[in-house]
Amino acid sequence: MSDDAAPAPLLHAIVPAGGAGTRLWPLSRRAAPKFLLDLTGTGRTLLQQTFDRLQQLTGGAITVVTGTAHADAVRTQLPALGAEAVLAEPSPRDSMAAIGLAAAVLLRRHGDVVVGSFAADHVVRDGAAFERAVREAVTVARAGYVVTIGIEPDHPSSAFGYIHAGEPIGIPDDGAPTARAVRGFTEKPDTATATAYLATGEYRWNAGMFVARARVLLEHLAAERPALHAGLTAIADAWDTPARPEVLDRVWPTLEKVAIDHAIAEPVAARGGVAVVPAAMGWDDVGDFAGLAGLVPEVGHVRVLGDAADVLTFDADGTLVVPAGGRTVAVLGIRDAVVVDTPDALLVTTREHAQRVKQVVENLGGRDHLR
C-alpha cells in the first residue's frame, strides 16, 4: 500500500495519549487527564500543542493512540484528524503496545514509512529546535536505526531517565551531523548520579521520543517480544476490517504490558542499533506542579495558571496558583506554595512536595468522583 496523490510525509507521527497525570491532581483527573488540559495558559491543550508541533513535519499524518474513554475528547480537540487516525485502546497496556499497534497499522496502511512517537502531554518551547532534531532523526531512522531524541539536561534531575551517548554515527549523505550511537539507557537516577552524568557531557534526558522505520521497529519487536509482536500483528491485520472488534476484544487483554524503552530501546541499544539526536528545545514533561510552575505566566513574583485577577498574594514569591474554581485565592506568607483550586477539590502544598501529590490521590478513599 502507499499514499495517494499527496506527497509522502517526512514521517508519520504516533501520539500516545494516555497517563493520568496523577501528580497534577486535582487539575488532572481520570475523566480529564493531563493531555486534554491547557496547562500553559495558551488556550491550547497539551494534546493540541503536540498536534500543532507535528503538523508541519508530518503534513497531518498524525495517529493518536488513546483509551476508549478519551477517544471522543481527542476527536473533539483535534477536529482535523481523520476518523481512522484515532486508535482506541480497550485498556492501557503501556507504551510498547500502543506504539507497536500504531506502527503495525501504519505499515499496513502506508508501507514502510518512518514513524515517530511523541507523548501527548509534554511541552516543547522551542519548536524550531524540535523540528531540526526530528528531521535529523528521520534521516538516521531511514538508515535503519531506532533513533531517540535526547534532551540536553540543564540540571541533574532525578525525575527523568537518561540516555548515554557514545560515538558519532556516520550517515552517508551527512544529513545527521549530531547523531550518536546510544551506549545505554538508565532509569531515573538519584541526584548524585545525575550530577555525575552531567559532568561527563555524555548523557541526555529520555523524553520518550523514538523515530524509526515502521518495519525496523516491528522487526525489533518480533525479535525481542515475539508474543507481543504476534498479538499486535493479529490486531493490526484486523484493524481496517470488520473483524477488528472481535480480534481486539480477544487479543488486546493478553498483550504484555511493557514500555518501549524496555522492550526495544534498551536491548537494541546494547546491540548498537539505537542512535540519539541531542537537542535543546525547552522540553518539559509537566510531571508535577513544580514543573508546571516554570511553564505558566509570571505575574509579579507569582505564577498563575488562569485569571491573575482572581489571585492575591503577599510574601509568596515563587508560588503557583491555579484559580480554576471561580473564586478569589489569597496566599499570604508562604513561599513556593502551590495552590490548585478547582470546583470540587483544593490542593495546598509547596513546590518541594510537588512530587508527592500522587500520595494524595492514592488516599482519596471513597471520594471516587474526585479521581
Added chain:
Amino acid sequence: MSDDAAPAPLLHAIVPAGGAGTRLWPLSRRAAPKFLLDLTGTGRTLLQQTFDRLQQLTGGAITVVTGTAHADAVRTQLPALGAEAVLAEPSPRDSMAAIGLAAAVLLRRHGDVVVGSFAADHVVRDGAAFERAVREAVTVARAGYVVTIGIEPDHPSSAFGYIHAGEPIGIPDDGAPTARAVRGFTEKPDTATATAYLATGEYRWNAGMFVARARVLLEHLAAERPALHAGLTAIADAWDTPARPEVLDRVWPTLEKVAIDHAIAEPVAARGGVAVVPAAMGWDDVGDFAGLAGLVPEVGHVRVLGDAADVLTFDADGTLVVPAGGRTVAVLGIRDAVVVDTPDALLVTTREHAQRVKQVVENLGGRDHLR
C-alpha cells in the same frame, strides 16, 4: 422605675456586638461578622455562646448593642431576647457610646442596677470560673467600683492590653476575696515588656469586661466626657419614646468615638476607682486564625472547623483547615498551615502570619462582594 414581679437579676448584661473580625477573613465578612459565626464547631455562634454564658447570671436580662445592619441577625440568633433588648446603633461609635447608651437606657428602665459589658465575639471555656468572677465583680461594683475582670495570662501575648493590679481592696462583707485595686491599664505591649509584666505576677489581660452600677458608670462618664454623656443622655431619654428616631438621627453622629478603656477605665483607675477580679477561665478573643486553631477540634494532628471528612492532610501537623466551601481540601507538606475555604474566596497562609490577614482584606481592591 423598677422591675416587676420577677426577682431582680444579679446584673444586667450589655453585649456590644460589633467588630468586623477582619483577621478572620474570608470566614468573617461585613455581612456575617465574627460574632454571628460558629467558630468553635459547637453549633452555637459566638454571640449565642455569649448569651448562653450570661443567661444564668442575668436571668435573661441581656441587652445587645449592635449595628442596624446586624440587628435582625442578632434577633434571629437570639429569639429569647425581647424586642427592646436589641439596641441598634446607626453607625459604629466605639465601645463607650455603645456601652454608655445601654447603661443609660437600662438606668431609665430598671434604676441603678449593676451592668456588665461582655463582648459578643470572645470564647470562655470555663463557664464556672467566669460565673465566679462575675459574681465577685458584682459585689465589688455594688460598693461603687468600676470592676474589670482580668484574665490570668498564660503567655506574654503582645496582642492584648494589660491591667496592672495593686493592693487587695477591702469589701465589708468579704464577698470579694480576690479583687484588687487597679494601678493602671497598658496598651498592647511588645513581647519583652509582656514577659516582664508576667514576671511580676501583677498583670492581667484586659478582656473588655467591665462591671459597674449604671449610675456609677454614667457619673464617671459625665465627669470625664461631658459632651458624650450629654449626647447619650439625650438619646436614652428619647429611646423608649416616639422621639427616638429623630433624636438618634440628630445626636448619634455627633458622639465622640472612644473606647471605654480610655474614656473611663484609665482615668478612673488613676483616681483609685477601678478594681480587678482576676480569673483563669479559658478566655480567648478569637483574634485570628492562630487563636482559632486552638479552639476547634483536633483531628489527627490537624485542626478542622467543619466536616473532617472533607479534609485530607499529609505532613501538615498543626494545620488549621476550614472546609466551608463544600469541597475536599488536601494539604501536603506544610506545617501550621491555615487554609480557609469558602464558596467565593480562599485564604492560604500559616499560623505565623495569621495576624497579617487584615492586609489581605485591605488589598481586596474592587472585590467589594468579598468584604
